[in-house]
Amino acid sequence: MTTSSPVRVSRTQARRYRGRGVDTEDLEQIAFEHLVRAVRNYRPSGDSDFRSYAVPTIRGGIRHHFRDNAWAIKLPRRLQEIQSRVNAVQATLAVDLGHWPSNRELAEALNVDLREIIEAEQARGCFQPNSLDAQPAADGSTRSVVAQLADPMDTYALVDQIHALQPVVDDLPDRDQLILRRRFVDHRTQAEIGIEIGVSQMQVSRLLRAILGRLQLALSA
Structure with a gap:
């Protein structure tokens, strides 16, 4: 790595x-x-370079x-409960629906008012989706792979969760990223994915879950 490379990282x-x-x-x-901390604590070895040590150190410090510092304002217990329930069902719903569930779908699954789901999700914080590592879509718009997990028709898309997931998705093995x-x-069926990667539809279902x-664990961390 050059002298400026760790700073860029x-x-x-x-x-x-x-x-x-x-800010x-x-x-x-x-x-x-945390870069400075990584420099101080890094011990060179044949198994890893400095970057592979520094990146997790920096990410961990930010997280x-x-x-x-996330909860300067106390979140009402009712919204905390809804957030916990949302975290518990999202992964299963995503597999069943074939897309990341919208707020409306979550409200129906949990039998709660849509407005409560929206309030609970907004309480997580806000961000600008375009700040992610986005890629041009076919229509010329800029959306990341993870952004497309959210329902594009839902004006209250789960943008905060998408933001939190981006680093986790980046760290997934290539095959897992391909499956996602x-x-x-691409909206392929589990059977089609299985043919492409050489496993059964049932194995694809287990891998997806x-x-x-x-x-889901990353969202609740």
């Missing part, structure tokens, strides 16, 4: 978390602090900051 990690109520400069400062893309972006379970 820390800035890239910081900017993944833009738009969540913390970009503050995020970069947090990232730089700890959000966890430690084929199912939720495992992948979405991991994403």
Whole structure:
């Protein structure tokens, strides 16, 4: 790595978390602090380079900051309960529906008022979807793969959750990312995905549940 490369890496990690109520400069400062910590603690070995050690250190520091400072205002118990219930059913609903459930679908599944779902999701925080590592879509718009997991027709899409998931999806094995893309972006059936990757439809279903379970854990972390 060149002298400036670690700085670029820390800035890239910081900017993944833009738009969540913390200024970009503050995020970069947090990232730089943990970059320095990584430099101090890194012990070279044949198994890993500095970048593979620094990135998790920086990400972990930023995530700890959000966890430690996220709830300046006490969230009503009712909304906390709804958030917990949403986290518990999203992965299963996504597999059953073939897309990431919209707020309306969540409200129907949980038998609660749509307005309560919206309030609970808005309480997680807001961000700008275009701050993610987006890719041009066929219609010329810019949307990331993860953004397309949300229902594009839902004006209250789960944008905060998409933001939280982007780093997790980036860390998934190539096959898992391919499965997500084929199912939720290309809208392939589980049987079609199975043929492509050489496994049965039942195995694809199990893989999807495992992948979405991991994403679900990331949302509740």
